[in-house]
Amino acid sequence: MGRPDRTRRTLLDAAVVVLSKDSAASLSAVAEHAGVGRTTLHRYFPTRELLIRALVEDALDRVAEAIASAHPDEGPVVDALQRVTDTVVPLGPSLSFLHAEPEVYNARDLIRRWYEALEPVAEAIERGQADGSLRADLPVKWVVDAYAGAILTAWDTADEGRIWLQDAPRLVMTTIVHGVATPQDTP
Amino acid sequence: MGRPDRTRRTLLDAAVVVLSKDSAASLSAVAEHAGVGRTTLHRYFPTRELLIRALVEDALDRVAEAIASAHPDEGPVVDALQRVTDTVVPLGPSLSFLHAEPEVYNARDLIRRWYEALEPVAEAIERGQADGSLRADLPVKWVVDAYAGAILTAWDTADEGRIWLQDAPRLVMTTIVHGVATPQDTP
DNA sequence: TCCAAATGGGACATTCCCGTTCCAGAACGG
DNA sequence: CCGTTCTGGAACGGGAATGTCCCATTTGGA
Incomplete structure (x- = not known):
């Protein structure tokens, strides 16, 4: 190089x-x-425009690659999501950039490509709803967004020093998968 | 007026x-x-600066007022959070603004005031962890951020047309409180 | 070592946004 | 109905960021 x-x-x-x-x-x-x-x-x-485009491409590539490397289509869904979480959390800055950039927010095709990158996650969630490991009364689109949002939140929260970054994957998984209520109280 | x-x-x-x-x-x-x-x-x-300040003040006031009006210190914690969710979700634009504004991100005192506005929520969560209705193995700071983040995500997702805004409060509560896994699988 | 490639700084024109001022017209209340 | 208040448009200067050029200097590989 x-x-x-x-x-x-x-x-x-x-x-x-x-x-x-x-x-x-x-x-x-x-x-x-x-x-x-x-x-x-x-x-x-x-130009600034070209820098932004290159950053978006780079961020989308990284996210897609990180998800793919976690093999979300293999094994129990919750384990798969755990692997995805572990690999995606370190990409915090890229996620944060994609979320903050107005260029992304206002460009249909870029939003589409964001969800294309998340497609393997959506498929894993569908698989989980089908095999009964995930509750089926939540729209897959929502679960995808809530999951990605939780990872982003975890990064931001760690960046502000309110939690340790090393704890982020566990907190995300516990919160998203099991919720914040005590198991006994879940009807 | x-x-x-x-x-x-x-x-x-x-x-x-x-x-x-x-x-x-x-x-x-x-x-x-x-x-x-x-x-x-x-x-x-x-000046632009003064507009931003006024917007921040207005947003913080609205959030604090919405939370207070939901009486988060009364009744079962989960019910209290449900009431808070119902009143805060419509404030999406204000939450989104506060989250996007760099002025807020980089000003210590504004971050502090944001969490001051969320303090009643933090107290409700502490109360839930104390009375056993919420799991105690998650830091309160994290739960507060994850909860606020979920509301913000729900607003954004509805704004993009991926869910209906009227479903947002239920989706937030189900996801954050119970998680996306099936109840039986929660150990 | 030597040369080609890469870098950094300075200077410049351009563009966009901000903040201000002035003035004419519309809206509202007594 | 009249006058006070509020509004909108136009115009202007200042400032910051962008994009471009040139040239001296440094770097790294042959």
């Missing part, structure tokens, strides 16, 4: 962190956070 | 909708969405 590739990677990583906390942050701020001159940033991403 | 009060209310309502979807939206966009001239907007809120 040559120098250009490393610089590009550095820029993408810095940009996702900065822009996830302020989607309107200036390109100067991004370049500075990456330890790179603003000129160099423009050399790799000529 | 005179004309100025109504105009101010119109502006606040329009601004929270526009800025919740794009925290960097221009004041022209806000004024246009409110059906008001940009001059008038500046007459009520001289």
Whole structure:
């Protein structure tokens, strides 16, 4: 991997962190956070628009890859979701960026691609509802969003120092799968 | 209530909708969405900073008032949370705005005030953990964030048309309280 | 070591948004 | 019905961010 590739990677990583906390942050701020001159940033991403697009692509790729690597179609559904959670939580900045970026919010095709990336999770949830391990009185679309939202919340909460990041996967799984009530009280 | 009060209310309502979807939206966009001239907007809120502050105050007040009106300190905790959910879900735009606004994210005191507004919820959760109706192996801070996050997610999901807004409170409560697994599988 | 590639800084024009001012017209209340 | 208040449009200066160019310097590989 040559120098250009490393610089590009550095820029993408810095940009996702900065822009996830302020989607309107200036390109100067991004370049500075990456330890790179603003000129160099423009050399790799000529316009802000192109930088955003590249970040979205990168984030979607990472999420899709992380989910795939967890093999959500294998084994008991709850175990599968546990594996997905473990691999996706570290992608917090990318999730946070996708969620904060207005470009994503207002572009139909990008929303569609987000849910395409989550499709294996949706299938796992359907599988769970079919085999009786997940309750079937909740819309799959809702469960997908609630699950993804919980992961995002966990990242944000850890980022604010209210929980430890290492606890995040367990908290997400316990809360989403079993709920916050005591088991006995669940009718 | 005179004309100025109504105009101010119109502006606040329009601004929270526009800025919740794009925290960097221009004041022209806000004024246009409110059906008001940009001059008038500046007459009520001289600077963008002051508009943001007023929006934050308004959002925090609404959340605190909605929670208080649900009397989260009375009756069974799960019932109390149900009442809070019912009253808070309609505040989606305000929650979304608070969550998206970088000004809030980066200001210690505003974060503190957000959690102060949620304090009655935190107390209800503590009460539930103490009386055995809620599981005690989850940090209260996490439960508060997960709960608020679920309400926000439900609003966003309804806004995208993936669920009906009228179903949101039930979905939030079922998911957060009981989880998405079938009751029998909860150990 | 040497050369090509990559980088960083400075300078510049452009564009967009903000905040202000002025003035004419509309709306509301007495 | 009249006058006070509120509103909307136009115009302007200032400032910040963007995108572009040029050139000196550094870096890393052959």
